[in-house]
Amino acid sequence: MTTHSALRVSPRQTSFARIPNHIGVIPDGNRRWAALRGMDKGDGYAYGVQPGFLLYQRLLEYGVREATFYGFTKDNNKRPPRQRSAFTEACVQAVAELANRDANLLVIGNTRSPAFPKELLPYANRRVSFGKGSINVNFLVNYDWLWDLHCARRTGRLASHLIPRVDLLVRWGGRCRLSGFLPVQSVYADIYVIDEYWPDFQPGHLDAALQYYSTCDVTLGG
Amino acid sequence: MTTHSALRVSPRQTSFARIPNHIGVIPDGNRRWAALRGMDKGDGYAYGVQPGFLLYQRLLEYGVREATFYGFTKDNNKRPPRQRSAFTEACVQAVAELANRDANLLVIGNTRSPAFPKELLPYANRRVSFGKGSINVNFLVNYDWLWDLHCARRTGRLASHLIPRVDLLVRWGGRCRLSGFLPVQSVYADIYVIDEYWPDFQPGHLDAALQYYSTCDVTLGG
Numbered sequence: 001m002t003t004h005s006a007l008r009v010s011p012r013q014t015s016f017a018r019i020p021n022h023i024g025v026i027p028d029g030n031r032r033w034a035a036l037r038g039m040d041k042g043d044g045y046a047y048g049v050q051p052g053f054l055l056y057q058r059l060l061e062y063g064v065r066e067a068t069f070y071g072f073t074k075d076n077n078k079r080p081p082r083q084r085s086a087f088t089e090a091c092v093q094a095v096a097e098l099a100n101r102d103a104n105l106l107v108i109g110n111t112r113s114p115a116f117p118k119e120l121l122p123y124a125n126r127r128v129s130f131g132k133g134s135i136n137v138n139f140l141v142n143y144d145w146l147w148d149l150h151c152a153r154r155t156g157r158l159a160s161h162l163i164p165r166v167d168l169l170v171r172w173g174g175r176c177r178l179s180g181f182l183p184v185q186s187v188y189a190d191i192y193v194i195d196e197y198w199p200d201f202q203p204g205h206l207d208a209a210l211q212y213y214s215t216c217d218v219t220l221g222g
Numbered sequence: 223m224t225t226h227s228a229l230r231v232s233p234r235q236t237s238f239a240r241i242p243n244h245i246g247v248i249p250d251g252n253r254r255w256a257a258l259r260g261m262d263k264g265d266g267y268a269y270g271v272q273p274g275f276l277l278y279q280r281l282l283e284y285g286v287r288e289a290t291f292y293g294f295t296k297d298n299n300k301r302p303p304r305q306r307s308a309f310t311e312a313c314v315q316a317v318a319e320l321a322n323r324d325a326n327l328l329v330i331g332n333t334r335s336p337a338f339p340k341e342l343l344p345y346a347n348r349r350v351s352f353g354k355g356s357i358n359v360n361f362l363v364n365y366d367w368l369w370d371l372h373c374a375r376r377t378g379r380l381a382s383h384l385i386p387r388v389d390l391l392v393r394w395g396g397r398c399r400l401s402g403f404l405p406v407q408s409v410y411a412d413i414y415v416i417d418e419y420w421p422d423f424q425p426g427h428l429d430a431a432l433q434y435y436s437t438c439d440v441t442l443g444g
Contacts, residue, residue, distance in 0.1 A: 073443055075441075075442065075443030075444045076443070076444065078444045079444070145409050149371070149374070149406070152371070152375060153374060153375045153378070156375070175412070175438065176398065176412060176413040176414070176415075177410065177411060177412050177413055177438075178400075178408070178409055178410075178411075179409070179410060179441075179443045180409045180410065180443045183405040183406060183408075183409050184371070184405060186400070186405075187367050187400055187401070187402045187405050188399060188400075188401060188402065189399060189400075190397070190398060190399050191398040191399055191413065192398070193398075216397065216399075219297075219401075220297065221295055221297030221298070221401045221402045222297045222298065222300045222301070
């Protein structure tokens with residue numbers, strides 16, 4: 001973590017008292033965003049890819065060392081086929097594009113299910129580094145919290161054991177809930193909810209979340 | 223659940239579109255409340271018992287069928303001895319008083335640790351009914367999320383398996399985090415945060431939380 005990109009700013013130059021090591025990202029609201037515009041709900045996911053790169057760039061600038069994006073879940077697979085194709089394609093596109101940038105990539109999800117996109121198998125359950133490896137970027141793809149916990153029962157460790165504790169969990173789309181996002185790693189996470197839908201991401205959203213986090217005392221339940 | 227106390231109001235008579243089956247309660251802020259008043263931090267816990275009964279009464283009136291109170295945790299045991307005595311005593315007092323009322327009581331926590339108050343052993347890991355049994359009231363006492371999950375690894379079920387899914391989690395004291403509260407049962411819970419410290423509980427806080435819950439769509443991650 002001693003490398004610096006031209007755009008990277010030392011955390012000391014930011015106005016935040018503390019920068020979380022690991023941020024969880026729940027990019028919710030794609031379907032509501034699309035419906036508001038008279039589009040098919042599933043069409044919203046394609047508009048959720050570019051915001052992820054804006055956020056990624058901002059995380060790099062602020063020196064955040066790890067981020068986990070909630071791609072899609074086993075629960076999400078109950079949705080209509082058109083939506084399933086759309087969110088799967090958005091995940092594949094996001095990971096493929098990130099593979100050309102500066103990140104240590106990791107995809108966690110149940111690869112034994114046909115819902116897992118085969119394009120992402122090279123990154124599944126192992127970390128693959130690109131560029132200077134300035135940040136760990138994890139995607140939960142066909143993730144299932146119960147599968148994650150059952151893996152721990154069977155093998156003694158979570159399927160997601162390569163992902164550390166989440167310090168700050170930021171959710172777009174106004175809902176204040178985990179929706180099964182890494183239940184073990186999130187036990188102590190501070191949660192910040194942004195009302196705007198994910199495709200309307202603005203860098204200021206992250207700033208607001210980091211400002212909030214700076215006011216939280218970290219007690220780890222103590 | 224067909225019994226009715228004189229004070230019980232049918233949910234149909236309330237203004238809420240939906241009443242959650244199971245509410246989780248994180249009564250945080252006792253120490254900050256005490257410190258604000260120049261008291262020893264630990265003295266705040268004693269002021270947190272009566273608010274619990276005000277809330278319990280309101281839950282009965284609204285027909286809520288189950289509530290789980292976050293008593294204290296293994297993490298909390300790192301605090302100074304005076305605080306430990308105070309929160310343990312508050313839990314014992316709350317359960318003892320509730321045993322004279324109308325509730326199916328259950329205490330979940332690690333009874334093999336000396337931090338578990340022996341006065342609560344009769345209610346530990348089994349439900350004991352009082353009065354008409356109109357509501358299930360659970361207390362997490364010397365609870366430890368990791369102990370809960372490890373129990374599942376060892377035995378195939380959570381130590382807290384008698385506690386069902388949490389629909390709405392209400393936390394007092396302004397912080398938006400689970401702090402290890404029932405990680406499995408809370409995966410889909412809608413979280414509502416009240417800024418006031420727990421000893422300043424007002425029935426209107428519950429109303430606000432229920433109003434919020436009425437606006438949430440329950441998708442269970444789907």
